[in-house]
Amino acid sequence: MTPTLQLFLVISAALFSIGLLAALSRRHAIFILIGIEMMLAAANLNFVAFWRFGPQTQPPIGVMIAIFSIAIAAAEAAVGLALVIAVYRHYRTTNVDHLNQLKG
Amino acid sequence: MSRWILDHLWLIPAVPFAVSLVILSLPNGRHKSAAVLAVAGQIAALVMSFFAFLPTLETPGFRFVQNFTWFTFGDHALRLGWLVDPLAAVMLMMITLVGLCIFVFSTGYMAGDKNFVRFFAYLSFFSGAMLGLVISNSLLLLFICWELVGLASYLLIGFWMGRPSAAAAAKKAFVTTRIGDLGFFLGLLWLYGRSGTLLFYDGGDGCLEKAGLTMLGASATFIALLIFCGAMGKSGQFPLHVWLPDAMEGPTPVSALIHAATMVAAGVFLVARAYPIFSLGAINGVTPSLMVVVWIGVITALMAALIAIAQADIKRILAYSTISQLGLMMVSLGVGGVAAGMMHLLAHGFFKALLFLGAGSVIHGCHGEQDIRKMGGLRWLMPITFSTYAIGMMTLSGVPLFFSGGWTKEEIQHVTAHWPASRLPYYILLIGVVLTALYMTRQIIYVFFGDRRVASQHAHESPRVMTMPLIALAICAILFSIVLTPAWPWLHDYLTGTAAGVELVRLIQPTLFLSLVLVGAGFALGIWMYRKAGVQDRQRPADTDPLELAQSQLFRFLENKMWIDELYARTIIAFSWMSARLSDWMDRHFWDRLVRGFGGIGQLLGIFTAGIDERGINAGVDETTVGTRGLGRLISAAHSGQIQTYLSVIAIGALALLLFYAWLA
Numbered sequence: 001m002t003p004t005l006q007l008f009l010v011i012s013a014a015l016f017s018i019g020l021l022a023a024l025s026r027r028h029a030i031f032i033l034i035g036i037e038m039m040l041a042a043a044n045l046n047f048v049a050f051w052r053f054g055p056q057t058q059p060p061i062g063v064m065i066a067i068f069s070i071a072i073a074a075a076e077a078a079v080g081l082a083l084v085i086a087v088y089r090h091y092r093t094t095n096v097d098h099l100n101q102l103k104g
Numbered sequence: 105m106s107r108w109i110l111d112h113l114w115l116i117p118a119v120p121f122a123v124s125l126v127i128l129s130l131p132n133g134r135h136k137s138a139a140v141l142a143v144a145g146q147i148a149a150l151v152m153s154f155f156a157f158l159p160t161l162e163t164p165g166f167r168f169v170q171n172f173t174w175f176t177f178g179d180h181a182l183r184l185g186w187l188v189d190p191l192a193a194v195m196l197m198m199i200t201l202v203g204l205c206i207f208v209f210s211t212g213y214m215a216g217d218k219n220f221v222r223f224f225a226y227l228s229f230f231s232g233a234m235l236g237l238v239i240s241n242s243l244l245l246l247f248i249c250w251e252l253v254g255l256a257s258y259l260l261i262g263f264w265m266g267r268p269s270a271a272a273a274a275k276k277a278f279v280t281t282r283i284g285d286l287g288f289f290l291g292l293l294w295l296y297g298r299s300g301t302l303l304f305y306d307g308g309d310g311c312l313e314k315a316g317l318t319m320l321g322a323s324a325t326f327i328a329l330l331i332f333c334g335a336m337g338k339s340g341q342f343p344l345h346v347w348l349p350d351a352m353e354g355p356t357p358v359s360a361l362i363h364a365a366t367m368v369a370a371g372v373f374l375v376a377r378a379y380p381i382f383s384l385g386a387i388n389g390v391t392p393s394l395m396v397v398v399w400i401g402v403i404t405a406l407m408a409a410l411i412a413i414a415q416a417d418i419k420r421i422l423a424y425s426t427i428s429q430l431g432l433m434m435v436s437l438g439v440g441g442v443a444a445g446m447m448h449l450l451a452h453g454f455f456k457a458l459l460f461l462g463a464g465s466v467i468h469g470c471h472g473e474q475d476i477r478k479m480g481g482l483r484w485l486m487p488i489t490f491s492t493y494a495i496g497m498m499t500l501s502g503v504p505l506f507f508s509g510g511w512t513k514e515e516i517q518h519v520t521a522h523w524p525a526s527r528l529p530y531y532i533l534l535i536g537v538v539l540t541a542l543y544m545t546r547q548i549i550y551v552f553f554g555d556r557r558v559a560s561q562h563a564h565e566s567p568r569v570m571t572m573p574l575i576a577l578a579i580c581a582i583l584f585s586i587v588l589t590p591a592w593p594w595l596h597d598y599l600t601g602t603a604a605g606v607e608l609v610r611l612i613q614p615t616l617f618l619s620l621v622l623v624g625a626g627f628a629l630g631i632w633m634y635r636k637a638g639v640q641d642r643q644r645p646a647d648t649d650p651l652e653l654a655q656s657q658l659f660r661f662l663e664n665k666m667w668i669d670e671l672y673a674r675t676i677i678a679f680s681w682m683s684a685r686l687s688d689w690m691d692r693h694f695w696d697r698l699v700r701g702f703g704g705i706g707q708l709l710g711i712f713t714a715g716i717d718e719r720g721i722n723a724g725v726d727e728t729t730v731g732t733r734g735l736g737r738l739i740s741a742a743h744s745g746q747i748q749t750y751l752s753v754i755a756i757g758a759l760a761l762l763l764f765y766a767w768l769a
Contacts, residue, residue, distance in 0.1 A: 024751055099747070100744065100746055103743050
């Protein structure tokens with residue numbers, strides 16, 4: 001079975017859907033964060049797949065964007081975890097159902 | 105010494121000013137120190153004036169000028185200056201000499217007054233201002249001193265301000281002279297605008313020198329007439345003479361110093377000083393402005409002499425006589441006899457001060473009575489006063505040969521007779537001579553001859569401090585004639601700047617006999633008319649004047665000063681009263697309503713906009729806020745705070761978008 005673009009896109013879509021499901025269904029803030037990271041990973045996979053199966057260019061643009069994206073995701077995860085710790089210290093919980101102070 | 109005084113001319117007016125300030129700061133009871141200070145200041149001024157006078161004797165036509173810059177605006181400096189020339193020097197001598205006599209006299213006359221100290225402060229103030237006036241080398245400086253003199257006059261006329269008549273007289277004098285001064289000031293501005301300088305002499309650039317005069321051109325006539333307005337006010341010339349008789353409300357020494365000898369002569373002095381402007385472009389010695397001077401002088405001289413005949417107040421008679429003599433001086437100046445006019449001014453200064461002080465002595469002796477009809481028989485009771493008064497009376501009447509007034513009057517008649525424009529002023533002056541002799545005879549008869557009447561029952565001779573100045577002034581009035589005679593016209597030549605020569609032949613002139621006849625006629629007429637006035641009921645005043653018996657209409661007319669005061673009251677004063685009332689009415693009923701109307705419009709506009717605010721804008725704003733609040737509530741409902749709800753909305757949105765694009769493709 002030769003790898004094709006469609007295969008990668010299906011895997012990527014599946015990965016995104018699993019991440020979205022995790023982000024929507026889990027109540028723990030850290031799991032939601034993990035879900036978001038999975039959605040980002042799906043996007044990165046798309047970048048690389050489109051680059052690999054598209055018209056080849058001299059610099060590996062798709063891979064470079066994916067690397068940048070991963071760096072940003074790392075930073076975002078760091079900020080996210082710091083927020084979760086701060087929220088936990090304040091409210092003594094990480095259950096997002098209880099973190100509803102910012103309602104209108 | 106003379107040199108030093110010339111370099112420090114400002115000291116002459118400054119000393120009396122300083123003395124005045126010192127006296128003002130004295131406590132009210134210090135009569136003696138005030139008198140000593142004032143007299144000492146006057147002596148100092150006299151000595152300094154004498155030393156300033158000396159160098160003018162040495163060189164004919166001597167003129168010393170000292171200019172200084174008052175202030176600078178832009179690149180233009182306003183300069184003032186001091187000046188000594190024969191004209192100023194003789195005025196200095198006359199003012200300080202007469203002033204000294206009057207100061208000494210006042211120490212006796214005012215002895216009982218509780219405001220003695222204030223009186224001498226004012227008197228010194230006047231003296232300083234007058235001295236500054238005559239040595240000014242700038243029309244502006246002269247004007248400043250002129251106004252200060254006016255202020256001093258106001259203060260002194262109203263010295264007994266408790267009397268309503270004195271306060272009214274002071275006000276009248278101030279306002280009347282101010283009318284003339286307005287003209288003077290306009291003339292001053294005009295002169296400044298044309299010539300760019302107000303200095304009289306400035307090494308060839310002054311406004312009285314050739315360069316300045318050529319710049320005036322045709323406007324010289326108007327400038328001269330405007331300046332003459334000031335002179336008319338100050339010197340009591342015809343339309344503006346009404347204040348001078350009323351000014352007799354002041355203490356008698358004030359009448360002598362200010363309203364007879366010095367201040368009222370300032371107008372004559374001003375015309376003499378500004379004479380180059382008056383005579384600019386003269387044809388045969390006649391210019392339009394000099395014509396006006398002559399005719400105003402003629403009218404004044406005749407009118408005042410006529411009114412004097414019917415007056416009953418001893419000082420008012422002298423006041424009208426002063427007005428008449430000032431008119432005479434103006435005539436003399438107008439016909440070209442500047443020297444003659446100034447000579448008469450100086451002689452008049454001495455004898456009129458003498459007459460006024462004599463009158464003061466009489467009033468003092470009669471315990472304040474001023475009505476000549478209540479006096480009488482004073483000649484043995486007040487011998488010194490009587491003899492000096494008689495000398496003054498003969499000098500004023502112009503008795504020839506022995507009295508200074510005679511010589512100067514002859515000089516004036518002489519120049520008037522040769523006026524090319526008209527002979528009429530000359531004839532009127534001759535009538536004036538007769539009238540002068542007549543009213544003075546009348547006065548003397550009423551006051552000193554006949555029987556004693558009410559006021560003179562307990563009369564007494566005045567103290568020595570009052571009689572000494574009388575004697576001094578009487579001697580001056582006689583001795584002064586030495587320098588006036590045509591045989592040795594020293595003063596005339598001194599004033600015109602030529603060398604004096606002695607020629608005894610000129611002593612006897614046809615005019616001498618003419619004036620002898622005229623004065624004699626006046627005396628004879630007076631004695632004949634008033635021969636019975638002296639012998640009347642002892643206890644009652646001589647109530648019916650002989651002239652009244654003969655010509656009651658004419659007498660009434662003259663007694664009431666030709667109704668001029670009433671004429672002014674009916675015309676000018678009534679007009680200004682009316683216009684004041686009209687303005688008041690306009691203010692109250694028109695302008696006030698107009699202003700209130702505008703206020704009302706503003707108020708209406710306010711109510712209108714307030715309505716718009718309340719009903720329109722306010723409701724709109726309220727509606728907007730209610731709407732915004734509802735919308736906010738609606739939107740805030742979507743913000744549940746449940747982060748996963750947000751996320752699922754985003755996801756559903758993304759999915760919908762995806763499906764939409766898929767459907768499009």
